[in-house]
Amino acid sequence: MxxxxxxxxxxxxxxxxxxxxxxxxxxxxxxxxxxxxxxxxxxxxxxxxxxxxxxxxxxxxxxxxxxxxxxxxxxxxxxxxxxxxxxxxxxxxxxxxxxxxxxRVPNLPDKSIPDGKDETQNQEVRSFGQPREFSFEPKSHVELGEGLDILDFKRAAKISGARFAVYKGQGARLLRALINFMIDVQTRENGYEELYPPFLVNEESLTGTGQLPKFAEELFKMRDDPLYLIPTAEVPVTNYHRDEILSEEALPIRYAAYTPCFRREAGSYGRDTRGLIRQHQFDKVELVQFVAPEESWEALEGLVGHAETILKKLELPYRVMVLCTGDLGFSAAKTYDLEVWLPSQGTYREISSCSNFTDFQARRSGIRYKKKEGGKTGFVHTLNGSGLAAGRLFVAVLENYQQEDGSVAVPQALRPYLNGEERIGL
RNA sequence: GGAGAGGUGGCCGAGUUGGUUUAAGGCGCACGCUUGGAAAGCGUGUGUAGGCUAAUCCCCUACCGAGGGUUCGAAUCCCUCCCUCUCCGCCA
Incomplete structure (x- = not known):
């Protein structure tokens, strides 16, 4: 606001x-x-x-x-x-x-971001790693996952409908491994405190972060209670400090939270209909920061780095994009997307979105801090970013680490989380 | 879900036969005095939002869980809702 x-x-x-x-x-x-x-x-x-x-x-x-x-x-x-x-x-x-x-008025875009009308005008900031050369035709994660019997879209459709998946056997284990790996890195190396929040939230919380009142059609709403399934952990975690006055000494506050995320995906009917890329339910480790206003731009750069850590450790090729004004989310003043290379699509796909919301969410949700000097209160700046989206990371691991025989190598960094196993399938 | 109790300032805690309460008092905190230093003691100050303003001075308005109502006047009376606690039921 x-x-x-x-x-x-x-x-x-x-x-x-x-x-x-x-x-x-x-x-x-x-x-x-x-x-x-x-x-x-x-x-x-x-x-x-x-x-x-x-x-x-x-x-x-x-x-x-x-x-x-x-x-x-x-x-x-x-x-x-x-x-x-x-x-x-x-x-x-x-x-x-x-x-x-x-x-209903969005945040003002930061001066530093490029003008543009949509995602085609986002600009690459830097990249890491090289897409791997395959000596065979790389398969999609759908083929790989179904071939290894670790993903089941058919039965998920029976149970729930389109845009759902069942992770099975080693697939389920791999997903859990990725989540645990991410939480561990962010809490042990990057200074975040773990939070495990509610997955159902009230209207005030969604208004605080900016999903309501404008984007109700994106949310799953309970029929008999005034509650919504969270579309991202950003909502419960940012609202953790709603209507509070924090002391300046307590800042910056950093939380990492694993949650599933639920999105109706209304208006994206034709897009990414196959596979895990766009699901009604997906898992994510979210990073949220509360910082003093004068620290927030530096904090954004740090936050992007924290998300990048995961991709670097897993040795997945990616690039960092700065979103242009036309692609910027409602509450954000500036956003960097991390895009990971997907061999089957021959392109980079979003796997993380890191934003500085300046005082926009803080004003909506009454998150203030008392300044050391003068004792005045002011609004904090909030930031958040995926660190990372687990479903899409699962896709990236499968596709980038696939072998000619249809099995998948386990990235070194992940092996401790899978009993030292080096291979999925066979 | 049923029954009962309760929500007052950073915390504790008065006030509930409606009217100098501009929310007592205590604790904590900050600053000052005192001291060789500290404690104790003494003094002063210590919420949020909005309005006014050059102003974080003053002044004004609102806020005693939230929202309505009664009244010249409501922390105090009435209604609705929310939350917390205890017991019972159900459940993991």
């Missing part, structure tokens, strides 16, 4: 920033300052009247104690109350309109 006080002085800058994201942006702020002006005028008058009312009521008390009549004062307050009610209603409706508007 953008700061209404800041907008009073910087409306043009806000419009320019939103315009960089795409068409229609400037209209989103229309009428906002007028509402705000109306609200403040009403508020000022209401507060003056409330002050009068308090004084009158106190005098009623005094008069009655002395056994004197106070009808005139009481009547005056009744009159004032009618006016206060009108003004309060006005203020409340203005506040509601301002809130409704601001909750």
């Amino acid at each position: 953008l700061d209404i006080k800041w907008l009073r002085e910087n409306l043009d800058e806000a419009r320019a920033g939103l315009a960089r994201r795409g068409a229609g942006a400037p209209a989103e702020l229309a009428g906002l300052l007028e509402r705000d002006e109306k609200r403040r005028l009403g508020l000022k008058e209401a507060e003056t009247l409330k002050n009068q009312k308090k004084k009158l009521s106190a005098s009623v008390g005094r008069l009655k104690k002395e056994g004197l009549a106070a009808e005139a004062e009481m009547e005056e307050v009744r009159q004032i109350n009618a006016r206060i009610k009108d003004l309060d209603d006005l203020v409340k409706s203005c506040e509601g309109e301002i809130e409704d508007t601001l909750l």
Whole structure:
């Protein structure tokens, strides 16, 4: 959420920033300052009247104690109350309109990111490793997984429907190994504390991180309770500190959390219909940071590095992309995607997304900190990134480590997590 | 799910026959005095948001779980909801 006080002085800058994201942006702020002006005028008058009312009521008390009549004062307050009610209603409706508007306005893109209309205009920042040369035609993870009987899409469709998978035998073990490996690296080497949060969250939490009110169609909602399945651990973990004031000494706070993630994938019907790439349910280790505002850009670079650690240790070729304005998520000011090489597709595919949300989520969810100097409170900056998406990592391992006979070598770093086994299948 | 108890400032804890409570008091914390140093003692200060403002000074408004209501006036009375605790039931 953008700061209404800041907008009073910087409306043009806000419009320019939103315009960089795409068409229609400037209209989103229309009428906002007028509402705000109306609200403040009403508020000022209401507060003056409330002050009068308090004084009158106190005098009623005094008069009655002395056994004197106070009808005139009481009547005056009744009159004032009618006016206060009108003004309060006005203020409340203005506040509601301002809130409704601001909750639907995305974050402003950082100056450093490239302009562009969609993902085709994201820019490569750096890359790691070389795609492996195959002496045979590399298979897709679907062929490999079904061939090894470690993935079962057919029965998953029977049990649940499209975009679900069953991991079986060594596949299930491999998935668990990847999750444990990632959690261990992030908590032991990169300074994160592990959190295991609820997978069902309420509306306030989803509003805090920005999924609601605008993107309800992406979420699985419970029918009989006001709860939603989390689309990412970002939601419960960021909201862990909702409506709290942290001490500056406590910052930065870093959490790593494994959770499954649930997404309806409405509007992506034709895309990635086969395999694990796009599922309604997938597993992910998420990294979340709460930092002082002046630290957040450096923290973003660190966060990307933490996600990269996993790919480096697993020796998987990848590249780092900075998202252009048109591809930027609603709450983010800047995002780096990590894309891992998939031999069967002959291309790099997203496996992590690391963002600095600046104070956007913190303002929505009331996550503040008390400054050492001066004791003032301010909003923290929040960041998060996948470290990494386990399903897609599973795909990358299968495809990059596949052998001609259809088996899959286990990356060195992962062997301790699989009883030292070196091969899946055969 | 049933029955009961309860939610007050960073913490503890008064206040619940509605009216100088601008939420007592204590603890903690910060600063100062005192001291060779420390403790004790003494003094001062110590919430959040909004409004006003050059201002983190002052002043004003709101906030005693949340939202409504009664009243000239609500932490105190009424209604709805949420959460916590205890017991019972069910369950892993």
